Each structure stands twice: as C-alpha cells, then as structure tokens.
Amino acid sequence: EEQKKIVLSVTGVQKTFGGLQALSNINLEIEEGKTHAIIGPNGAGKSTLLNVCVGRLAPDSGTVMFGDTVLTGKTPYEINQIGVARVFQTPEIFPALTLLQNVIIPALAKRDGEFRFNVFNSLSGEKELVAEAESVLEDLGLEDQMHDLSASMSRGDKRRLELAMCLIQHPKLLLLDEPTAGMARHDTNRTIEILKRIKSRGMTKVIIEHDMHVVFSLADHISVLAQGAIIADGTPDDVRGNPKVQEAYLGG
Ligand code: ADP
Ligand code: MG
Incomplete structure (x- = not known):
C-alpha cells in the first residue's frame, strides 16, 4: 500500500x-x-x-x-x-497599485527574498515575470482589468486577485x-x-x-x-x- x-x-x-x-x-x-x-x-x-x-x-x-x-x-x-501561501478572510491587497503590479510584488518577493515596492520603473528586464503575471490574471478571469487600480475592484474580484498573488508564488x-x-x-x-x-x-x-x-x-x-x-x-x-x-x- x-x-x-x-x-x-x-x-x-x-x-x-x-x-x-x-x-x-x-x-x-x-x-x-x-x-x-x-x-x-x-x-x-x-x-x-x-x-x-x-x-x-x-x-x-x-x-x-x-x-x-x-x-x-x-x-x-x-x-x-x-x-506556504495564504488567502485571508479579509482581502489583503495593495489598493494604490494596479492588478498586474499587485501580482508582480509577491512574484519578485518569492524570487529575490525581499519585498520591494519601487520596482515598476525597472520591469523592462523582467519580461518573463510580467508575462507570467499576466497569464495568472488571465487564468482567473481578471485580464480585462489588469491595468486598473485594485482599489476599485468588487469584493469578489479582490478575493480572486489575492488568489492570483498566491498562485504566482507556486506554493507547495x-x-x-x-x-x-x-x-x-x-x-x-x-x-x-x-x-x-x-x-x-x-x-x-x-x-x-x-x-x-x-x-x-x-x-x-x-x-x-x-x-x-x-x-x-x-x-x-x-x-x-x-x-x-x-x-x-x-x-x-
Ligand atoms: P472562526 O474563524 O471559526 O469564525 P475565530 O478563530 O475567528 O473563529 O475566533 C474564535 C474565537 O476566538 C471567537 O470567540 C473569537 O471572538 C475569538 N477571537 C479571535 N481572535 C481574537 C483576538 N485577537 N482577541 C480576542 N479574541 C479573539
Ligand atoms: Mg474565521
């Protein structure tokens, strides 16, 4: 067995x-x-x-x-x-950032071992990571809103964004x-x-x-x-x- x-x-x-x-x-x-x-x-x-x-x-x-x-x-x-990634009972996202930026932050944190928020001027060298972030958002049906500020999302969409922020980290x-x-x-x-x-x-x-x-x-x-x-x-x-x-x- x-x-x-x-x-x-x-x-x-x-x-x-x-x-x-x-x-x-x-x-x-x-x-x-x-x-x-x-x-x-x-x-x-x-x-x-x-x-x-x-x-x-x-x-x-x-x-x-x-x-x-x-x-x-x-x-x-x-x-x-x-x-270990987690989605809390109250969504924890960065409201002043776009959906795409919200997903890129945990992806970089996982890869580089630190949280950085001043990363958006230097993403030209990160084409693969950005493409993956886009694809995760697409997977969750959020691609149309990818460049909108996350503050304006519905509660249901915020929860899906949080899930995207977890999935991009490929947690065990x-x-x-x-x-x-x-x-x-x-x-x-x-x-x-x-x-x-x-x-x-x-x-x-x-x-x-x-x-x-x-x-x-x-x-x-x-x-x-x-x-x-x-x-x-x-x-x-x-x-x-x-x-x-x-x-x-x-x-x-
Ligand atoms: P559930 O998620 O199953 O609804 P919780 O784990 O949130 O339950 O809460 C369990 C119990 O602990 C509840 O009685 C709640 O009021 C209490 N509780 C939870 N967090 C705290 C806290 N930080 N301080 C005091 N009491 C708390
Ligand atoms: Mg609870």
Missing part, C-alpha cells in the same frame, strides 16, 4: 484569548496533494488555527510542522518563503480562509472552478469554508471544528452523516 505523505501537521496546539479557549489541543494532518476543508460554526476557531499555521499568532503550546520544518516561531514572511501549500465569503453564487461557482483547476495541478490546499456547496464540491477530507476542538474528521461522506456535526451546526 502506498504511504501517505503529510505536508502539514499540527500537534497539541492550544490558544487562549484572555479567558477564552479559542483552540484546545488541536491535532491535524494534511496530506500531500489533497484539498482538506476545515468547517465549523462561526467562532469555532477556524481563522485562529489558520493564523497559528502561518505565523500570525503564536500558540500557547503545541507545534506546527511543514514537512520536517518547524513553523512555530517563524515569521509569516519566513513561512511564506518556505512555500495554499491556505484559504473563506475564499467565497461575500460572493454572489455566480462568483462562488467561478471560484470553485478555479480551485478545481489548481487541484488538478497537485497543489495541497487547506480551505476554511462555511458554504457546504463549496466544501462538498472540493474537499477530499474534512475536519470539523466546534468551540476550539476537532469534533469530526474524515471523508465528506463520513462527515455528512455525523450526528455530532449536525448538532454543532444546528445549535447544539
């Missing part, structure tokens, strides 16, 4: 905010090439868990490993350089916090199609999502978080029929 390869492992992670136990003893393994969904009611601790994984929050205890590398204690930037692992939140059904479906295409390229993804349509269209594996603890873990079929999950969602 083929041995499964674990890309990300979370061991014994705890996080409290004042008296609130946001995460209690979380253990989680993300398998290579899979789309692993983390679902759960509002306030369950999903974003907190993602923030611990990407170095935005330090856990009170526990460890996050990326392959053989300990991520706990590293900065978000160091974790990004290792090959992509973490997405509610990538379809606030989107109309049409935009949601479009995002699902894009995420399916990424899946076919073999990238490992962790997707936090409350939209069950999205979850069951994409996930190979689902972990259910409620009140800071994992209450169910398995295939979509395992999780769908689990009474504990139904209780957590229906107000247990």
Whole structure:
C-alpha cells in the first residue's frame, strides 16, 4: 500500500484569548496533494488555527510542522518563503497599485527574498515575470482589468486577485480562509472552478469554508471544528452523516 505523505501537521496546539479557549489541543494532518476543508460554526476557531499555521499568532503550546520544518516561531514572511501561501478572510491587497503590479510584488518577493515596492520603473528586464503575471490574471478571469487600480475592484474580484498573488508564488501549500465569503453564487461557482483547476495541478490546499456547496464540491477530507476542538474528521461522506456535526451546526 502506498504511504501517505503529510505536508502539514499540527500537534497539541492550544490558544487562549484572555479567558477564552479559542483552540484546545488541536491535532491535524494534511496530506500531500489533497484539498482538506476545515468547517465549523462561526467562532469555532477556524481563522485562529489558520493564523497559528502561518505565523500570525503564536500558540500557547503545541507545534506546527511543514514537512520536517518547524513553523512555530517563524515569521509569516519566513513561512511564506518556505512555500506556504495564504488567502485571508479579509482581502489583503495593495489598493494604490494596479492588478498586474499587485501580482508582480509577491512574484519578485518569492524570487529575490525581499519585498520591494519601487520596482515598476525597472520591469523592462523582467519580461518573463510580467508575462507570467499576466497569464495568472488571465487564468482567473481578471485580464480585462489588469491595468486598473485594485482599489476599485468588487469584493469578489479582490478575493480572486489575492488568489492570483498566491498562485504566482507556486506554493507547495495554499491556505484559504473563506475564499467565497461575500460572493454572489455566480462568483462562488467561478471560484470553485478555479480551485478545481489548481487541484488538478497537485497543489495541497487547506480551505476554511462555511458554504457546504463549496466544501462538498472540493474537499477530499474534512475536519470539523466546534468551540476550539476537532469534533469530526474524515471523508465528506463520513462527515455528512455525523450526528455530532449536525448538532454543532444546528445549535447544539
Ligand atoms: P472562526 O474563524 O471559526 O469564525 P475565530 O478563530 O475567528 O473563529 O475566533 C474564535 C474565537 O476566538 C471567537 O470567540 C473569537 O471572538 C475569538 N477571537 C479571535 N481572535 C481574537 C483576538 N485577537 N482577541 C480576542 N479574541 C479573539
Ligand atoms: Mg474565521
């Protein structure tokens, strides 16, 4: 039997905010090439868990490993350089820049190991990189707006731009916090199609999502978080029929 390869492992992670136990003893393994969904009611601790994984929050205890590398204690930037990209719940783009410039910045940061913003006068020597940025935007259906300022984009388009900023880095692992939140059904479906295409390229993804349509269209594996603890873990079929999950969602 083929041995499964674990890309990300979370061991014994705890996080409290004042008296609130946001995460209690979380253990989680993300398998290579899979789309692993983390679902759960509002306030369950999903974003907190993602923030611990990407170095935005330090856990009170526990460890996050990326392959053989300990991520706990590293900065978000160091974790990004290792090959972990993420889309946050609130889009984080550079509003004063065009879409194309927004995508070029993380591409250069990944390649050169530093963030630079004064790069746009000297792009004549970067034809390949610019072409790749254009092609990523085209892939996400944003080519018509490529030279517009990103501030003027719709919320759905901003989320897709953020995804483009991740994809240009060719991450080994992509973490997405509610990538379809606030989107109309049409935009949601479009995002699902894009995420399916990424899946076919073999990238490992962790997707936090409350939209069950999205979850069951994409996930190979689902972990259910409620009140800071994992209450169910398995295939979509395992999780769908689990009474504990139904209780957590229906107000247990
Ligand atoms: P989810 O993403 O599942 O909706 P969160 O991880 O955002 O949940 O939040 C989990 C719990 O921790 C919530 O009760 C939330 O209010 C609390 N929380 C999250 N971040 C902070 C913070 N920085 N300070 C205090 N409490 C927080
Ligand atoms: Mg959240």
